[in-house]
Amino acid sequence: MAALTPPPNSVGISLPPTSANPTSLVDITNAKEYVERLSAHKIAVQPQPHAAIDADIGAAEAYKTALVFSLTPGADVAPPWLMNMNATIQQLAANVQQLSADVAHLRQRSDEQPILFANNIAGRRGTLFNPTTMRNGWALLGAPNPRTQDELNYHFTAEQCIASANDLGLPVLPEDTDLLERRRQIGARIGVTI
Numbered sequence: 001m002a003a004l005t006p007p008p009n010s011v012g013i014s015l016p017p018t019s020a021n022p023t024s025l026v027d028i029t030n031a032k033e034y035v036e037r038l039s040a041h042k043i044a045v046q047p048q049p050h051a052a053i054d055a056d057i058g059a060a061e062a063y064k065t066a067l068v069f070s071l072t073p074g075a076d077v078a079p080p081w082l083m084n085m086n087a088t089i090q091q092l093a094a095n096v097q098q099l100s101a102d103v104a105h106l107r108q109r110s111d112e113q114p115i116l117f118a119n120n121i122a123g124r125r126g127t128l129f130n131p132t133t134m135r136n137g138w139a140l141l142g143a144p145n146p147r148t149q150d151e152l153n154y155h156f157t158a159e160q161c162i163a164s165a166n167d168l169g170l171p172v173l174p175e176d177t178d179l180l181e182r183r184r185q186i187g188a189r190i191g192v193t194i
Contacts, residue, residue, distance in 0.1 A: 116191030
């Protein structure tokens with residue numbers, strides 16, 4: 001944008017220097033002071049016929065506004081709250097994504113509740129269902145998972161627990177985790193108390 005020239009006035013108040021290209025904060029300050037000088041002259045000599053007319057003040061205000069809008073804001077111009085706004089917006093977007101993931105997880109767990117309840121009341125030798133296949137309807141737990149509570153409680157080895165946990169999408173436990181903890185991890189996922 002070309003440098004802006006301040007508008008002349010009818011009372012002989014000195015004009016500010018022509019704005020720089022690009023506009024600077026000093027240019028805006030000069031334009032503000034020009035408006036203030038015109039306004040002060042009007043108030044000081046109101047009864048006199050040489051008072052600055054409203055059109056002169058309006059033109060000076062328009063000039064100041066044009067300078068403000070032509071300014072390309074940089075880090076030195078932005079108020080402190082604006083400087084951090086982009087980071088805040090990005091953080092909010094990340095929070096919303098996390099919230100969406102949490103809601104999806106809660107919906108999935110809510111949908112699984114009938115299966116988990118059924119597994120919980122199935123009894124020691126009752127058939128267990130797979131809560132991870134809820135989208136396809138109720139499916140029986142199959143290998144590598146336990147088929148009954150007794151199988152999980154009394155017959156499942158550490159290797160079988162690791163394979164079942166992997167199939168159920170459970171986090172990997174440390175190698176030195178005892179067998180009872182491995183069984184509890186699987187039981188908690190399928191709705192069985194160990």
